[in-house]
Structure formats: C-alpha cells, structure tokens
Amino acid sequence: MNDLGQAAVSAEKAPRTERGRRTVRKLLEAAAQEFGERGFHEAAITGITARAGVALGTFYTYFGSKEELFRALVRDMSDAVRAHVAEAVAGAPDRLAAERIGLAAFISFVRRHPELYRIIEEAQFVAEDVYREHYLTFVDGYGRNLAAARERGEISDGPDELRAWALIGMSVFLGMRYGIWKPDHTPEQVADMAIDLVSEGLRKR
Amino acid sequence: MNDLGQAAVSAEKAPRTERGRRTVRKLLEAAAQEFGERGFHEAAITGITARAGVALGTFYTYFGSKEELFRALVRDMSDAVRAHVAEAVAGAPDRLAAERIGLAAFISFVRRHPELYRIIEEAQFVAEDVYREHYLTFVDGYGRNLAAARERGEISDGPDELRAWALIGMSVFLGMRYGIWKPDHTPEQVADMAIDLVSEGLRKR
DNA sequence: ATGAAAGTTGAGTCAATGTTCATGTTGATT
DNA sequence: AATCAACATGAACATTGACTCAACTTTCAT
Structure with a gap:
C-alpha cells in the first residue's frame, strides 16, 4: 500500500x-x-x-x-504504481521475463486500485504538468531498463524511448480493458499473451 | 475533414x-x-x-x-478518426503494411486535430459510455482485420482482441507523445519504428 | 496550573455558469 | 400585404460549491 x-x-x-x-x-x-x-x-x-x-x-x-490536494494525490499514486511494479520486477532473470512480470503486476495493481488508476488518468485534464511528469518519469526508467538489456544482448536493437512509450501505452490500455472494464482473464494470462506479441512479433515465421 | x-x-x-x-x-x-x-x-x-x-x-x-452537445461531438469525432484511418489503410498490400500506414495516418490526424483527440480522451470522465463505445467499436474492427490477416496467413497466430487492445493502446500513447507533446519525428518515422517492434518483436535472433 | 501554539469548527460569503423564458425578428407561403 | 412557424435574443433566475474567518477546543512545554 x-x-x-x-x-x-x-x-x-x-x-x-x-x-x-x-x-x-x-x-x-x-x-x-x-x-x-x-x-x-x-x-x-x-x-x-x-x-x-x-x-x-x-x-x-x-x-x-482542491487542486493542490489533487496534485499531491497524483504524485503519491504515481510513486505507488512505479514502486509496486519495480518491486515485482526486481530479481527477474532477464528483460523478457521482467516485461511479463511487470505487466502482470501492473494489471493486478489496477484491479486492486481502480481509483488510483482513474485519478492518474484524469490528471491529464486537471493538472497536465503532473500527468506529464508521471509518464516522463515512467518512460525514463523504462527506457533505461531497455537500454541496459539491449547492451547486455538480451533484446534486439531498437529505439529505447519509443519502445518505452509503446509498451507503456499498451499496458495502460490492457489495464483499462482487463483490469477494470472486464476482468475476464487473470493478470498472468493477459501478461503472457501480450508479452508473446511483444517478444515474438506479428510476422509469421 | x-x-x-x-x-x-x-x-x-x-x-x-x-x-x-x-x-x-x-x-x-x-x-x-x-x-x-x-x-x-x-x-x-x-x-x-x-x-x-x-x-x-x-x-x-x-x-x-452542455453534456448532450459533448456526446454528439464525441460521436462525430469517433467516426472521423476511424474514417480517416480506414481510408488511409484501404488498398494496403498486406496487414503489416496496413499497420504501418494506419499508425502514420493516426498520428498525423492527431497532429492536425489535437482538439479532437483531447475531446475523445476526456470523454472517459464526462461520458464514459460514449468513450467505451468508441474503443469497443475501434477494437471490434481492428480485431476483425487481424483475424482475417491471420486466416490469410499474413501474420502469426494469436488472440485477436487482446492484440487489438495492445496495438490501439500503443497508438494512443505514441499519438500523445509524438503527435502532441513533442512532435520531433514524422508520423512515418514513428510508424516505422513502432511497427518494427510489433512485427519483429523484442527477442534477439 | 497556565499561556500560547496548534488544531478544529461550520455558518456565511461570493463568484461562476447552466438553464429558462418572454419578447423580438426573419422569411417563406398565400 | 398578411400570416405564422421557425429562429434569435439576452436579462434574469437558480443552484452549486469553493473558500474565508472569527470563535472555540486541545495539547504541551514551562
């Protein structure tokens, strides 16, 4: 908590x-x-x-x-989400495993705290600077992790920042659909399917 | 328009x-x-x-x-976005090409109409039913396209609906970052990079 | 015990704005 | 020219809810 x-x-x-x-x-x-x-x-x-x-x-x-309080809340929640995911991911054997674990942790966080999720997203229209700060921070950390994994040779070459935005966007929407709107799969099932897409790609082999 | x-x-x-x-x-x-x-x-x-x-x-x-007007606007804009992307994609040689063209069209739409984009996203907090309708419709069409491509053997096997949510989430966030916040790449560059991720995957080969 | 700082109270103020409506105008039809 | 339905007007109304403030209570160091 x-x-x-x-x-x-x-x-x-x-x-x-x-x-x-x-x-x-x-x-x-x-x-x-x-x-x-x-x-x-x-x-x-x-x-x-x-x-x-x-x-x-x-x-x-x-x-x-009222707005000052809202900003304070968004910052607290931003920290809470990132801390939750970071803790879950710590100790993952490699980046692809970390992606799967992190996504599952994110979705299960959203499912347990739909309020926090809604508050962060609404910040886009109430306190945009705090909202940007949240995602810029998130992307920054995510991008570093991707860069490190890339340098260790765990994943293919590619643009870290854009990949971070793409993966975060994916997570946010999967969190909305499978975390809040219609939780008809476990977070682990969702994470398995999504990470399969991201690691193997759409191209037929 | x-x-x-x-x-x-x-x-x-x-x-x-x-x-x-x-x-x-x-x-x-x-x-x-x-x-x-x-x-x-x-x-x-x-x-x-x-x-x-x-x-x-x-x-x-x-x-x-005021709210009735807002709802009417969101529906109009929902149609406009989907129509724009559908038109751009029509005639693409295969699904992977369609993905690239569709994403570039989406980002360039967002860049030309940031208002519309903001209005649809704010609907999440003003008229949630219309917002859900928008994305459910979007996912439905997207999922059908993926299913058809899968059956034609153009892409690998996988869950159509989840893939649709993941790809749409990715697009929405890339649209926000590269369409509105900091348009430091062309829509085509962004689409190329993102579709490379999605079609080839993160796994090193 | 005592004084002062910290904390609590809630009725009242005030500005903003969504909505109504009685009145006035336009323009097509006869 | 007369008629009338459609359209346009904007002052007035009504509600709402954020924020203020002067009076009161609790806590605690001396």
Missing part, C-alpha cells in the same frame, strides 16, 4: 503534531475515495471532509485548494 | 431550415474549439455561443444541455 500523507502537504501548512498528521492522513485517504468514485469535478470538499470525519475548515488548515 | 452537424442534434430540436442548419454547424465548430482548448468543465456555453457569433438562448434551441 502507498503511504499517503507525508510529502503531500506544502511547507507552511504542514502539520506539527501527531494529531495533525493523523488528520492529514484521514483527509488524503478520504480524498482518494471521493476523487476515485466521483472524479475531480464532481468531488466536493464537503464530501471529502465528511468521509474523513472533520469539519470543512480543517481542510484549509492543510491544503490551499 | 469530419462534417459536423448532421446526426448530432436530437429529433425534436433538429433545424428545419437552411438558416437553422448553418447555425447548428457554427455551434458545433465553436464547441469543438472551446472544448478542445479549455476542456469540458472549463468550457462555458457563453464561450461557445460567443465563438459561434450567436446569442446564448440560441444554443438551447438546438441542444438540451
């Missing part, structure tokens, strides 16, 4: 006591729920504070605005 | 004269601009009518609500 509620709050508003930190954590968890269920614009601050069990004014003790 | 302004309006509100049809067309074009630049929630009806050069009340002569 990701630990909401540490780097999230801006300096002047950061809580100074244990009670304050508890409240911030409650607010962030409530916000993840509210934003996940209703989307950014439908979500109401009163909805968040009601879920958290605090008064409206308390929200503004710790956050400057 | 897509022709906005025909199936878009609901029956009782459809214009009956040439003047009315002109007004509807102006409203739809203005709406595409306004939604594209400001997003659904930031977009204001007064912004749309101002761009169209008509009074606020005129909007409600032809549309029941």
Whole structure:
C-alpha cells in the first residue's frame, strides 16, 4: 500500500503534531475515495471532509485548494504504481521475463486500485504538468531498463524511448480493458499473451 | 475533414431550415474549439455561443444541455478518426503494411486535430459510455482485420482482441507523445519504428 | 496550573455558469 | 400585404460549491 500523507502537504501548512498528521492522513485517504468514485469535478470538499470525519475548515488548515490536494494525490499514486511494479520486477532473470512480470503486476495493481488508476488518468485534464511528469518519469526508467538489456544482448536493437512509450501505452490500455472494464482473464494470462506479441512479433515465421 | 452537424442534434430540436442548419454547424465548430482548448468543465456555453457569433438562448434551441452537445461531438469525432484511418489503410498490400500506414495516418490526424483527440480522451470522465463505445467499436474492427490477416496467413497466430487492445493502446500513447507533446519525428518515422517492434518483436535472433 | 501554539469548527460569503423564458425578428407561403 | 412557424435574443433566475474567518477546543512545554 502507498503511504499517503507525508510529502503531500506544502511547507507552511504542514502539520506539527501527531494529531495533525493523523488528520492529514484521514483527509488524503478520504480524498482518494471521493476523487476515485466521483472524479475531480464532481468531488466536493464537503464530501471529502465528511468521509474523513472533520469539519470543512480543517481542510484549509492543510491544503490551499482542491487542486493542490489533487496534485499531491497524483504524485503519491504515481510513486505507488512505479514502486509496486519495480518491486515485482526486481530479481527477474532477464528483460523478457521482467516485461511479463511487470505487466502482470501492473494489471493486478489496477484491479486492486481502480481509483488510483482513474485519478492518474484524469490528471491529464486537471493538472497536465503532473500527468506529464508521471509518464516522463515512467518512460525514463523504462527506457533505461531497455537500454541496459539491449547492451547486455538480451533484446534486439531498437529505439529505447519509443519502445518505452509503446509498451507503456499498451499496458495502460490492457489495464483499462482487463483490469477494470472486464476482468475476464487473470493478470498472468493477459501478461503472457501480450508479452508473446511483444517478444515474438506479428510476422509469421 | 469530419462534417459536423448532421446526426448530432436530437429529433425534436433538429433545424428545419437552411438558416437553422448553418447555425447548428457554427455551434458545433465553436464547441469543438472551446472544448478542445479549455476542456469540458472549463468550457462555458457563453464561450461557445460567443465563438459561434450567436446569442446564448440560441444554443438551447438546438441542444438540451452542455453534456448532450459533448456526446454528439464525441460521436462525430469517433467516426472521423476511424474514417480517416480506414481510408488511409484501404488498398494496403498486406496487414503489416496496413499497420504501418494506419499508425502514420493516426498520428498525423492527431497532429492536425489535437482538439479532437483531447475531446475523445476526456470523454472517459464526462461520458464514459460514449468513450467505451468508441474503443469497443475501434477494437471490434481492428480485431476483425487481424483475424482475417491471420486466416490469410499474413501474420502469426494469436488472440485477436487482446492484440487489438495492445496495438490501439500503443497508438494512443505514441499519438500523445509524438503527435502532441513533442512532435520531433514524422508520423512515418514513428510508424516505422513502432511497427518494427510489433512485427519483429523484442527477442534477439 | 497556565499561556500560547496548534488544531478544529461550520455558518456565511461570493463568484461562476447552466438553464429558462418572454419578447423580438426573419422569411417563406398565400 | 398578411400570416405564422421557425429562429434569435439576452436579462434574469437558480443552484452549486469553493473558500474565508472569527470563535472555540486541545495539547504541551514551562
């Protein structure tokens, strides 16, 4: 699980006591729920504070605005997704195995946390800079892994960055279809089929 | 170009004269601009009518609500994208060539119409049913093409639907990165690189 | 114990904007 | 020229919800 509620709050508003930190954590968890269920614009601050069990004014003790909170959440979730995948992939014998494991981990994360997934994607229309940051960071790491594997001779030659974008796009859509819309296969089944496509290619041999 | 302004309006509100049809067309074009630049929630009806050069009340002569207009637009654009790609692909010698041509056509469409692209993606959070309809339709057609090519022996065996989702996801993200965010390669270059990945695979040979 | 800092409260303010509607205009038909 | 349905107008209405603030409570160092 990701630990909401540490780097999230801006300096002047950061809580100074244990009670304050508890409240911030409650607010962030409530916000993840509210934003996940209703989307950014439908979500109401009163909805968040009601879920958290605090008064409206308390929200503004710790956050400057609805959007500031949203940005903080997206950053936390971005970290959480990448950490989850990175942990799953650590120790994979080679890159093709890592691809399969990583994709399965991603889909199972999406399935367990559809809210987080929706929040990150909605950021494209609410806080585009944070959204770009998320994928640029993701692509950067992914591209390095591909480059390293390429240099070790584990995969064929090819453009690392473009491959990273292509593979991430694939994952995001497979996550939407097989993670959220209609989970009619296990994450492992989906990953096996997708990685077969990516490693063997469409060309007939 | 897509022709906005025909199936878009609901029956009782459809214009009956040439003047009315002109007004509807102006409203739809203005709406595409306004939604594209400001997003659904930031977009204001007064912004749309101002761009169209008509009074606020005129909007409600032809549309029941802001969301009804948005849905009509998304359907029009969905048709426009698919038509554009289908036309480009018609007459390709084989499936792998069709993939390359289709992807290049998609990216160049996105580059010429970033608004349309943004509007369809935002539909995920404004009118999810229309969004699903868009991709389900897209995947359906794509999957059929893959199945036919597979049966003709042009590509290797594999699951058509999952492949369609994977390839579409890839295209959407490549469209975002190389079509909108940073168009530092031509659509043809991007398509060549991506289709090389998809047809040859990552495995070293 | 006590004072001050941190935290909490929620009614009230305020701006934005989607939608309505009564009135006015246009243009084709007779 | 008269008629009328279609179309256009924009001020007014109504709702919504983010944000403020002055008063109150809790915590804790001295």
